[in-house]
Amino acid sequence: MNAPRPTGPSAAPQEATTSGCPVAHGGQDSLTRLYGFDASTDPQSVYERLREHHGPVAPVLLEGDVHAWLVLGYRENRRVLENPRQFTRDSRIWRDWKEGRIEESSPLIQMVGWRPDCVSQEGEAHRRLRAAVTDNLQATAGRGIRRHVTHFANKQIDAFVSAGRAELVTDYAQSLPMLVLTRLFGLAEGEGRQLAVSCAQVIKGGEEALAHNDRIMKILGELAERKRAEPGSDFTTGLLEHRAGLDEGEVLSHLRLVLIAAHTTTSNLLARVLQLLLTHPSHMAGVVSGRLDISAVVEEVMWNTPPLAVCPGRFATADLELGGQQVKAGDLLVLGLAAGNRDPEVRPDVTTALHGNKAHLAFSGGSHECPGQGVGQAIIETAVDVLIHRLHGLRLAAAAEDLTVTASSWEARLDRLPVEFTAQET
Template sequence: MNDQPESPLQAPRGCPVAHHAAELTRLYGPEAATDPGGIYERLRKEHGSVAPVLLEGDVPAWLVLGYRDTRRVLDNPRQFSRDARIWRDWTQGRVEESSPLIPMLGWRPDCVSQDGEPHRRLRSAVTDGLQAAAVRGIRRHATHFANKQIDAFAATGRADLVTDYAEYLPMLVLSRILGLPEAEGRDLVESCAQVLKGGEDALAHNDRIVAILGALAERKRTEPGGDFTTALLGHAAGLDEEEVVSHLRLVLIAAHTTTSNLLARVLQLILTDTARLSGLISGQLNISGVVEEVMWNSPPLAVLPGRFAAGDLELGGHQIQEGDLLVLGLAAGNVDPEIRPDTGVSVQGNQAHLAFSSGPHECPGQGIGQSIIEIAVDVLLHRLPGLTLAVPPDELTSTASTWESRLDSLPVEFPA
């Protein structure tokens, strides 16, 4: 007889999972869009470091809120697999193929969806390709496109640094890295944002991204260049066509959304703190320290999808069952009172944050993202002396989805 307590995610035999929906907190909807931090803290008080929640479509999951438990999940792929083919709600038909969760959680032939040797084979192609791209001049590309974006509004004396700068600059640099025409890169900004946002349009935008990148891969087979796409096509790991396109998609979505979000938050912190702004302008403060602070307090992905329990186990005092979905609260883990009892204490020089994940699936392109942000801030401050926030700081708003919280706008003014 099994006397273990039943998982809140596992419905009794013959009873649909939706039966328990009223008892669980939703990570989507109006409250989640405006106060995700409040939800995380309420769940921490009610359930501890791990809490049962519902994702879009009332799909059940465990939200890991504790720093140490998040590290345990990320660092142990044998217990917590990235392979969605063992996701019980998927295998038992409780998640529709049209679910907006599929672009973020569904299995595809990329390194993020696999563990062990398949993961190592595919990741080697990604890391080698990104390293080659970095050698070819990320900072030069970032400088070029930062100046080009600023040229578009420098004469007006006003701008929104979210929609005019942070949303497009990372995508333009990534387009150059991948070998995409600039116009196609600009067109993909909205589609990448919609995949993270979720909702009924997420799948259509995901399909659009895949179609554009599929055409790119076809072009590069006959017209190779010094770009990431060509590097994937010719790598010794021998990626097939579907694997190449899947990794182009992975790099494009992950790198653009996280870098644009992080850049917006860094600019927000600088412009709402005159001491930081003057320190950067005078050279007394290093931008990398500001980026580090934001990665602790406002990581670009608030919730990381997803891991799947490879067997029955205990986590955070809860019984997790084989096939359960776990999503990782990076924002909540970074402010876990057990490791940061006082979030006002400086984190300068402390790189133990969760913003880039951890373990075998730690972000391989973090250096590229940081380079883009450092150049973006440096060029902006030198091009626009006298840059100030155009509204009171408390008027700045954010909108959250399940996975991230994005700054809505950052209006500024400066001498034209």
């Protein structure tokens, strides 16, 4: 039992032939001549050079040579996010889609395509569906989520604690959020490991994105059937029984939406928080001693390396001007959250401490602002706390400058985080 396939575009700012970042109109050769480096390993430099060349809004190509506008400016991002009458999330008005220039098999469809979920809707339809999500996320967060995180965090650590070394991206951050989500959704732990791989592939894009999305929908369809027959105190049952009266397609689309968004952003953010602590001894000492709250470290990461670097599309509802560019009705815009957070117009010195400043773009904004912030925060804070208090003598086992990232259209993920610590018997 699968939800209907999306009927609109899918997601991911077009990348160069071998890299994952948006590129200036003209293709890979043009990007190489203009900027001269591999965008997949240095996305922030791409954003800076696009800003220099085009200003706060740049014409880019998405995967499959799909035209879009990349919003780089902080103020311009805020304008798009907070004005749904001018910039809608409903991709059914996307001109390239309506005029047949987007293939149904395009990997972009998995991220930008229309679905019967709250992200694809505006107005009353959006409010009805979003209420079902937020109500159940709040209920889920109140059912001992930190207890679940502690359980799975210790289980992950038990697998490597006796070795005295680990690679915290693969061994910890990459899988822990999904293990917690399987418990919250009412899924089996084994299903969670499959879903973690498929969620990552959907965000990454490429030829395999569609097959992995189908795998996700199959697992979630079977889950919904089980929960109709045997309800429980879990997120899935909450959607099925919510007063908003979600139909089958709406239930499955929201299960998919929350699963992919929560896992991919939280796993990425967890890895980045651990990276910051391990490469800044004063931060680590402050957290261990209690002088620095983990939430302050999370906020710093949200500003400098948000887990979603580029947010999937908005669509102009009329011809208008944005950041000096003439945007046409039906044009696709993608939101450069990472670029906007480092906009020199509002943040001329990116080294300035931002403790307590939550005006970053990492959670998007406006009516579509991420509703799962509390759940993600609880997972990360608990995961970090368990790790640093269980692993004595925890230290980075590589030079900080040797830690690399790989960017896809929507995110830049840390490749590895090798550590050493005092080995312990389990």
